[in-house]
Amino acid sequence: MNFTDAIAFLEKEVPNPSAGLPDELFYYISKTTPLVNVDLLIKDENGRILLAWREDPIAGIGWHIPGGIIRFKETFAERVQKVAQLELGVDSIQHDPTPLALNQLILDDHEIRGHFISILYNCSLPETFIPENRGIFNTDPGYLMWHDTCPDNLLKVQNIYKDFL
Template identity: 45%
Template sequence: MALQPLIGELESKIINSAQGLPEEVFLFVSRLTPMVNVDLLLKNAQNQTLLTWRDDEYYGPGWHVPGGIVRFKESFATRVSAVAANELGASVIFTPAPLAVNEIMNPARNTRGHFISFLYACTLTSSLDPQREYKEGKLQSGVWAWHDGCPENLIAVHEIYRQFIAA
């Protein structure tokens, strides 16, 4: 079986890979190669860490360090800015040298099962979106909150960042 026609068909579904991939294509690619992502470590004057809540089929419910997958031909700086805008409704500056680089691998999962993660120290340059602030009650995906330490319900994959969150 010739693969080129199948590859051509797959490529025809991608409008602009620099803008991101269609979900089905992205999930397929994630089964073939590690994904590269950036994570944003934000601290306030009280040394609290800003975390966002997520609840999805891959990582389950829990607090996590905001982050996102780098798109094709996208710089780390552009992805850091996009994550801040998309997840926090804010803008940030960041230190160009990452605080940590980690390989994250889930041997039990193929889809979204292998990442190379770059953790960057960031500083807010604008206010956070107040509509997304967690107040009380039921946690919903996308809310943010400042944490004095590492919460018990940190998603398991972000245990690698415990030392940065607790510090």
């Protein structure tokens, strides 16, 4: 199969890349180009930080700032809202449109998902927000918890944000 045929096949199999990509294709693309992601720094009125538990074969196991990779033709603001919906279970979140930080991560020991451009946004939730965590435990992926300080088991790739935590 030549490149033209391969591209035609991909266009047929993935007619709407904005909706997401099959894992195999996503992993291949992540081997060939940097990924752009947004991260949501969320603090409550007491200065606590909202983090989510993650178990990822590439990033590792530990706490992380909620975030997500921007899809094709998706704006930063759209991805911030999508992360709020998917990871926090809220319809919308307030955020400052000016990023707090812009970082480049090159993970030399990762062939897949090894190069990121990470954009950190300052976000806020209503004072009444309480993580639901229905049916999951604090060691289950997606579990949300407020932290008074940066936990020791923050994912290594998120150490770029320690000054904000």
